[in-house]
Amino acid sequence: MKSLTLVGSGASAVHFAETALERGWRVTLLDVGRARPEHVGPELSFAGLKRSHPRASEYFLGPRFEGVLFPGAAGEYYGFPPHREYVFAGHAGQPWRAEGLEPLFSFARGGLAEAWTGAVFPFRDEELVDWPFGHDRLAPHYDTVARRIGVMGVEDDLAAFVPLHAHLEQPLDLDPHSRRLAERYGQVRGRLHGELGVYLGRSRAAVLGSARPGRGACEKKGRCLWGCPNDSIYSPLHSLRELEAHPEFQYRSGVLVQSFEVEDGGRVTAVHLRRADGTRERLPVERLVLAAGTLSSGRIVLESLARAGEPAPRLGGLMDNRQVLVPFVNLSMLGSPVEYESYQYHQLALGITPPPGRSGREYVHGLVTTLKSALIHPIAQSVPFDLRSALGLVREVHAALGLVNLNFHDTRRPGNALELDFSGGGRERGGESRLVIRYEPEPGEGARIADALGRVKRALWRLSCVVPPGMVHVRPMGASVHYAGTLPMSRTEEPRTTTESGRLRGFANLWLADGSTFPFLPAKNLTFTLMANASRLACEDF
Template sequence: MKEPIVIIGSGAAGVHCALTLLQAGCRVQMLDVGQSGSIPPLPNVPISELKSQLADPESYFLGKDPNAIRLPGDDGEYYALPPSKSHVVESGLATDPRSAGFSPLVSFARGGFADAWTGGCYPFDDNDLRDFPIDFAGMQPFYDEVAKRIGISGSDDLASLIPYHDGIQEPLELDPHSEFLLRTYHERVKDKSPGIHLGHARSAVISQATDGRSACSSLGRCLWGCPTSSFYVPSLTLAQCRTYDSFDYRPGLRVSHAVCDSTRQVKAVEATDEQGEKHLFDVGTLVLAAGTLSTSAIYLRTLEQAGVSEPVLTGLMDNRQIHIPFVTPALFGQPIAADAYQYHRLAMVVEDAQLPASCHGQLTTLKAAMTHPILQRLPIGLRSAVRMFRNVRSGMGLLNLSFPETRRSNNRIRLVAQKADGQQPSLHVAIDYYPPVAERQTHKRVKRQVRRFMKQLGCHTFGFWNSTRDMGASIHYAGTIPMSATAAPHTVSPSGNSHDFPNLWIVDASVFPSLPAKSLTLTTMANSIRTTRLMLESLKSS
């Protein structure tokens, strides 16, 4: 193969596609914007001691603005990215004013969105994969491969609902709050609430040393970026790819579209560098792995270059999420385990016969935070709220509840021409999203079930604390160029090969035909490896 295989994007899908190709002896060129953050300081110092040892702790923890302080405002969000992760998420695409119902986020970071993910690793079961051209048995070897590559810790206590696979290490030790909740569930709640299940989370963090990475040492610094590489981010795999002489990584480039001939064979891609200059890169085989929104934008502009006027991609999906804060009075006044793994240690499955798949929840207990937006929502003065917070924060937590989603034709991404006075028309992305008709009734029904369950655990939830996140906030984007066993415009084959462009493959979540409530990153990585190996077979036979 004379030309390298060109991959667009260094996120979870792109780096695992690249590594699979490199291991097979291929030459790979990766084009990427590739923004990077700072190296974590003092890598062996726990969170409880970091403030006193840093030369400028205010800038590290809060930023210059300070942009890491999160107080609940009009957006209703409970979390903000710290300054060390501010490079990961951009406010959105250059969208047209006619966009509606969706708040898009994009990432131009090395490693993509998953450079700031919370590490949930939950494989899709046969019901989750019912619209995919593959079942769990076909996906399992690739889940095994991902677990081997990235390191996953967890337990099989939810195996009847979330399939178990090889390569999973022992779970991390539970913090006192999580341990109390899980023990209470098994002792008093499990048999009384058959529709809701609680168990250990499965997370992209290693509990034993693996491939030169040290086991999690409970420094409590996960949110700011794991300083010991115990927690997996795709930039670790990118670094592994860069050890290959056959890998050419080109950061600082934003790809606009592919250039095709009259048969729609991709011949090149056009990219703009940081100085605004445009470049053409020759292509033999092109792989889109830029994330659903960016991949869709590139695909739409390529269709427009191929003569399709104002093209549209339908079926955009994202998981609606509801944040449900809770308090557990039995834990009030207890010491806080600040030097502990920060993200969720417990996972929840909520079965609902009226939904196409179960809902999925992640329970995060408050640990390293010195303050929290919940105190702003207490119906008392701020001074009293701060005093109360100090006494109750050991019993505070947050349930992030996700709902499954399906493709619908009125949810779409499209290109529209926008004219400016005296200038050539420019193409803008417009995004339209309309929720399911019965969404409010569904949320009300499931929240009622969850509140009863939390009460049985000894927890209290309050409706004025709940926050239904905007569509786009979960960043679980998928479905715009779905896999299809039969050829159709704007779809890909089960191997990820475009039905519109013969030498184009797509390996990110834009190819998902449906979207379960579970985090999609594990399946994105597994499916990327699967489709890349099928692509290799196709290239060898051609």
């Protein structure tokens, strides 16, 4: 039987594996695979946990108060409870250094998508102009993945920017604040389209409205960010559980793939693993598929090139979506009660057209999240009042608060790259290398952000919302965790590129199946396309 070895257990890896198994391959998946802890009080809602769980304080704030956002804390506040820190915990075998980008890695079972918000936004032709194929090649795989994971959505104004696909399920009812926004949009949509180029519609999300085997329907417990106890929000972990039941699938966790071995002619013969106890292993492979995520897959390629004698290997073209957070207060919701028992993530999305004369690929995408269940102390301390007054104010405006998360596209530029630094040990002495990540924003990015931001603020005003002065936050690069582009698919025979089917040029049996292969990064959340493209790749050379 034909067999392949796959690295990683994230969104790309599990859908590549599923399609390859369907096509008759035997799949061995290698993964560090840190396990997800059991859900705490899975039967309880967000408020119910606070009300009746004996260890609610440890759950929300951590045994060492890791979940308390103290004033003056450095870095970004992600709001993940301490028991989800395993998603982003680093690995001793993968040291790194970054300039201009704050990377997040995941060695969790299920990868970074363990912490995604379920946003499902397929790419359209205008966004695929740099890709070696159009939307039609991805479309059947969007359908396949939607069937596998369960996607909610409707055809509305956003369909002009977000292609429809099969297996769309009826979305959840809107929470009161989102409903108010949608109603107001219905009254002003003509002006928003014509004057501002801003469109609003239902967000598409990988969430279940009705139960499936192993996953429950959304019960609006308000715990999305803390880890849905019903498993209603899709995670690659769900696919992995199904894969493990397949007789031709082997999951091997506790191993970090560090490099591969190549013989003359560019044939990969084995991978080098580091086990959890620090010991090493050489594992022969027939076909190797890297799907560990752009940074980790890039590192494996760089290490392997260095082992093969390349003096200073480098992968250019690293991309990431810039994100800008725009908090708003909906004046028409002031004084309304908060509905804590709600789906917590975005239920609406914004489409912002490019300025006149600009390419369609400069579309800006926004997720609209209304504030329901949330920890209050991070919000209260940011209000420019004493904490007592701030708390009183937050209580009264809580139901009126919301956030637009704007995403901006990115292009491949040679200076944004992955490299290796051996200065700590030296490869000749068997020392470990450090992954070096360099990133600089595109010139003109500020003007693009200012244009979109100006239009979004005006659109929000038309929707009866105001953006408090000084509260817009441009997130650091790396925060979106949408890394891509270091080994792009290309029609032309160039080094450090892959074929349309994801095979790395110069190698006979090595494929990339993650974001590394994206030649352009649209402004949308990329996870759904990662899954669809991985499924496509598994159909082409396999």
